Amino acid sequence: DAKTTQPPSMDCAEGRAANLPCNHSTISGNEYVYWYRQIHSQGPQYIIHGLKNNETNEMASLIITEDRKSSTLILPHATLRDTAVYYCIVRVPKNTGGFKTIFGAGTRLFVKA
Amino acid sequence: NAGVTQTPKFRVLKTGQSMTLLCAQDMNHEYMYWYRQDPGMGLRLIHYSVGEGTTAKGEVPDGYNVSRLKKQNFLLGLESAAPSQTSVYFCASSTSGGLAGGSSYNEQFFGPGTRLTVL
Numbered sequence: 001d002a003k004t005t006q007p008p009s010m011d012c013a014e015g016r017a018a019n020l021p022c023n024h025s026t027i028s029g030n031e032y033v034y035w036y037r038q039i040h041s042q043g044p045q046y047i048i049h050g051l052k053n054n055e056t057n058e059m060a061s062l063i064i065t066e067d068r069k070s071s072t073l074i075l076p077h078a079t080l081r082d083t084a085v086y087y088c089i090v091r092v093p094k095n096t097g098g099f100k101t102i103f104g105a106g107t108r109l110f111v112k113a
Numbered sequence: 114n115a116g117v118t119q120t121p122k123f124r125v126l127k128t129g130q131s132m133t134l135l136c137a138q139d140m141n142h143e144y145m146y147w148y149r150q151d152p153g154m155g156l157r158l159i160h161y162s163v164g165e166g167t168t169a170k171g172e173v174p175d176g177y178n179v180s181r182l183k184k185q186n187f188l189l190g191l192e193s194a195a196p197s198q199t200s201v202y203f204c205a206s207s208t209s210g211g212l213a214g215g216s217s218y219n220e221q222f223f224g225p226g227t228r229l230t231v232l
Binding site (some may be wrong): 041042043044045046071087100101102103104105 | 117152153155156157158163185205220221222223224225226
């Protein structure tokens, strides 16, 4: 039932770009990809979402491949405060209406000084 | 704005006891959600509400009940706690469809969590 695949952990040097990949090969044509992060012991925080075009906001950029089977979240200049678990999320429509959201285990990003 | 707040932050229960977790939001959001998070796992949706007086089941609703009597509050109840309900519980809210529902998407704002242990 897994809809997204992410590496369990990644390291990044402070000040460098952090590129977090996500595979969502079974995504349907009208489903968005969402990214949230969870800093230790806190509630998840929204980062960005996109459909098929690349997106950028004040926190990050989202690059979605043309076939939409994978995407990459980019933190352009990672800081120590970006150390967190990053979740790539796809909503799956339910037959009964509404959506089922599968968070998965996410990628634990360690930003090192 | 306080955003989303949860009460209590920590609680220890004995098997069979009951309790209610309170979630409050001051952003006038229509949608509210309850999730649970177990070690090494992502969040799983328990119940959600699309407006005052409404509730709906999520992915793991068994053993929990919810109520949304006021727009700003969403209560999660455990009638007879079991060790399997040991978890961290997160509440969230959004203006309309978040990760769980609605044809459009709006950012979900999460509370700080409640750590519940059932012995």
